[in-house]
Amino acid sequence: SQTIHQWPATLVQPVGSPLSLECTVEGTSNPNLYWYRQAAGRGLQLLFYSIGIGQISSEVPQNLSASRPQDRQFILSSKKLLLSDSGFYLCAWSGAGQESQYFGPGTRLLVL
Amino acid sequence: DQQVKQNSPSLSVQEGRISILNCDYTNSMFDYFLWYKKYPAEGPTFLISISSIKDKNEDGRFTVFLNKSAKHLSLHIVPSQPGDSAVYFCAATGPGNNDMRFGAGTRLTVKP
Known part of the structure; x- marks a missing residue:
């Protein structure tokens, strides 16, 4: 069966510090x-999506970036965090041609 | 540009009664609609979906209705149970499934 992992679960970072959140998927390919x-108080906002290694599409311009170094690994990064980057970050996957997306447990980020 | 809207941020229902959660969308290209359930500090879990070629889909206590002409869908939970208390997100996607849009969510509270 497929599983999706995210880490860390919780992160507290100072303003201006870098960020790296990792997401991996098991049990599926491509x-x-x-x-x-x-x-807080808002819905889910799509930040990035990827249909393959090295292929990243950005939905919202911001100081975040994403990379996909391996087929089942997706990384969210920032060089300098802002206070407004605080939130709950969720990684999700879907099979090719499938509509349903499956979410990881999330990472709660607090920027102070 | 919020293409999927859930205008009720919260809903409170008595156990055993019907819960009706509503969702409106603006993009006529959306052809697949989903409902996700989310508990605090967890990722959303897929609940039920409907294709635009249908107007109703039922799965146990959960039924989703789609009114394409009104660009409106709703989730009915009958009978409601205290364990149903969570935030419910409506989501929509178009051809290609690379761009899923979520509503802001409705917090459902089912009182015993």
Whole structure:
């Protein structure tokens, strides 16, 4: 069966520090991968999606970036965090041609 | 540009009664609609979906209705149970499934 992992579960970082959140998927090949953010009191905002290694599409311009160094690994990064980057970050995957997306447990990021 | 809207941020229902969660969308290219359930500090879990070629899909206590002409869908939970208390997200996607849009969520509270 397929599983999706995210780490860390919780992260507290100072403003201006770098960020690296990792997401890995097991039990499937060539998944579509997604990064979402849920800010307080708001819905899920799609940040990035990837349909293959090295292929990243950005939905919202910001100081975050994403990379897909391996087929089942998706990384969310920032060189300098802002206070507004605080939120709950979710990684998701879907099979090629499938509509349903499956979410990881999320990472709660607090930027102070 | 919020293409999927859930206008009720919260809903409170008595155990055993029906819960009706509503969702509106603006993009006529959306052809697949999903409902996700989310508990605090966890990733959303897929609940039920419907294709635009249908107007109703039922799975146990959960039924999703789609009114394409009104660009409206709803989730019915009958009978509601305290364990159903969570935030429910409506989501929509178009051809290619690379761009899923989520509503802001509705917090459902089912009182015993």
